[in-house]
Amino acid sequence: MTTSSVLSMARRPLAAAVLFALLAPGAALAATAKEKELEARIAQLEQQVQALLSAQQQQQTQIVQTQSAVTEVQAAQKAAPAVPAGKQPIQSTTIMTAANPGTAFSYGGFIKMDAMATDTSDGKIADGSSGRLFYLPSAIPVGANSARSGDPYTDFHAQFSRFWLSADHTTDSGDKFKAYIEADFFGGGNNALVGNETSTNTYAVSLRQAYISWNNWLAGQTWSNFQDVAALPDAVDFVGTTDGTIFVRQAQLRYTKGPWSFSLENPQTTVTPFLNNGARFNTGDNVAPDLTARWLTKGDWGHFTVAALVRQFKYENVATGQDETESGAALSVSGKFNIGKSDDIRYAVNGGKGIGRYLAFGLGSDTVQAADGSLEAIDGYGGFVAWRHAFSPKVRTNLMYATAMFDNDKALTGFGVTERSQSWHANVIYSPFPKLDIGAELSWGQRQLEDDREGDLKRIQTHVKFSF
CATH class of the missing domain: 2.40.160.10 (Porin)
Known part of the structure; x- marks a missing residue:
């Protein structure tokens, strides 16, 4: 084996090492960018999920409030005095706001x-x-x-x-x-x-x-x-x-x-x-x-x-x-x-x-x-x-x-x-x-x-x- 051959064989591992050394930072940088992108997407998804949960909670609150109001109106209608015999109401509430409850207007x-x-x-x-x-x-x-x-x-x-x-x-x-x-x-x-x-x-x-x-x-x-x-x-x-x-x-x-x-x-x-x-x-x-x-x-x-x-x-x-x-x-x-x-x-x-x-x-x-x-x-x-x-x-x-x-x-x-x-x-x-x-x-x-x-x-x- 000649001296040139020995030198040639010695250079290959060195070149591989140098090449790895040169490529490793790029690969590390590429991995970091993808992680950040994934983290950003995850954060965005979390925000959207949170917004959906908040809207659902508001809708549920409105439904509960509406049901409560309906229950109160129904209770008030049941408690209101009956319309006198022969007098038919023309609307669900009195048209004589200043009169006594149950007053019939004709x-x-x-x-x-x-x-x-x-x-x-x-x-x-x-x-x-x-x-x-x-x-x-x-x-x-x-x-x-x-x-x-x-x-x-x-x-x-x-x-x-x-x-x-x-x-x-x-x-x-x-x-x-x-x-x-x-x-x-x-x-x-x-x-x-x-x-x-x-x-x-x-x-x-x-x-x-x-x-x-x-x-x-x-x-x-x-x-x-x-x-x-x-x-x-x-x-x-x-x-x-x-x-x-x-x-x-x-x-x-x-x-x-x-x-x-x-x-x-x-x-x-x-x-x-x-x-x-x-x-x-x-x-x-x-x-x-x-x-x-x-x-x-x-x-x-x-x-x-x-x-x-x-x-x-x-x-x-x-x-x-x-x-x-x-x-x-x-x-x-x-x-x-x-x-x-x-x-x-x-x-x-x-x-x-x-x-x-x-x-x-x-x-x-x-x-x-x-x-x-x-x-x-x-x-x-x-x-x-x-x-x-x-x-x-x-x-x-x-x-x-x-x-x-x-x-x-x-x-x-x-x-x-x-x-x-x-x-x-x-x-x-x-x-x-x-x-x-x-x-x-x-x-x-x-x-x-x-x-x-x-x-x-x-x-x-x-x-x-x-x-x-």
């Missing part, structure tokens, strides 16, 4: 459109006045010359459309409370733009009733306890038998027990000046309220009732210092008598001293002034009878007669005051669907003065009425 009324043509013998009823809207005997013109009557005139209106709201509540102990308010669009204030028939025909809301009741007690404005609303005829006109009808709504305090009811009601005195020298006026001087008492009996046959009224009249003349008082009393007997399933008779007989403003929308005065300024109550009488017949569930007819008369002392009132009025009414009402009425009514009315002058009214009236 709403109703009707839309009524009236169209009428009127012919009066002694001049026209003033345009825009109440007599153009419904039969009002005091509005019938009376004059000496019937040639002034002119042509008939027509009126359309919807002012008697009505709505009401009621809140009824019964306590756990059985006490019954009611709050009721009712309004229409007749009698509201007018101005140049409101209530005119030139363009807008808009009318103000007018309060009819507003009262609260607690068991047997009632406080607020409603029909007078002296009036029998249940005996009113089925008329197309607002009232129909206005002449003989007691018709008053006013503030009062009323107590009802069984068939008996008693009330203290808002007082007012109407006065006709001596010899009718000036317009009738209200004094507003009363101290004592009007007192009423009523007894009622009813059954399948209908109902019968008797009512009494006691009043004080007062007028204080501030200019002269004169203070005059007078008293009055009246009686009303009324009812409804059913004749089989298709017919009924409705009636009323009313009379007394100082009945004036209660009868026929104040056709007569409560009192008249004497020459010395003292007051004298005027006697008045009135009544009506109405027959109702149903041809079928969809068609019915009514025939009515009413009258009123006043025993005026002509030495005090003069001869220009109303002595009497009377009217006839006949109608047919068709109801093609429940709550929808389409009616037509013929009316004849007459007003007569103490000097025997009289004026007549002839009217044909139609209406479309939908109750809800």
Whole structure:
């Protein structure tokens, strides 16, 4: 073996060692980079897993909270007072947030459109006045010359459309409370733009009733306890038998027990000046309220009732210092008598001293002034009878007669005051669907003065009425 061969063999291990020494750091560096990459990926995976676990925990918490809320609502619904019988809830929670829990709210009324043509013998009823809207005997013109009557005139209106709201509540102990308010669009204030028939025909809301009741007690404005609303005829006109009808709504305090009811009601005195020298006026001087008492009996046959009224009249003349008082009393007997399933008779007989403003929308005065300024109550009488017949569930007819008369002392009132009025009414009402009425009514009315002058009214009236 030569020296070169030996040297060659010695160089190979050395070269291998040198080569290893040179490659080892690179391999070590490569291993370190992969580990770091793997560690980074593992850390990223851990973060993603942690995020998933956190989202799952939040979702689970929300589910638990929702289940708890549902359980609370279900428990509250079970604990809430039951809705009174006959009252169906329109939503799961009360719509009367300020009312006692369990209060039932109700709403109703009707839309009524009236169209009428009127012919009066002694001049026209003033345009825009109440007599153009419904039969009002005091509005019938009376004059000496019937040639002034002119042509008939027509009126359309919807002012008697009505709505009401009621809140009824019964306590756990059985006490019954009611709050009721009712309004229409007749009698509201007018101005140049409101209530005119030139363009807008808009009318103000007018309060009819507003009262609260607690068991047997009632406080607020409603029909007078002296009036029998249940005996009113089925008329197309607002009232129909206005002449003989007691018709008053006013503030009062009323107590009802069984068939008996008693009330203290808002007082007012109407006065006709001596010899009718000036317009009738209200004094507003009363101290004592009007007192009423009523007894009622009813059954399948209908109902019968008797009512009494006691009043004080007062007028204080501030200019002269004169203070005059007078008293009055009246009686009303009324009812409804059913004749089989298709017919009924409705009636009323009313009379007394100082009945004036209660009868026929104040056709007569409560009192008249004497020459010395003292007051004298005027006697008045009135009544009506109405027959109702149903041809079928969809068609019915009514025939009515009413009258009123006043025993005026002509030495005090003069001869220009109303002595009497009377009217006839006949109608047919068709109801093609429940709550929808389409009616037509013929009316004849007459007003007569103490000097025997009289004026007549002839009217044909139609209406479309939908109750809800």
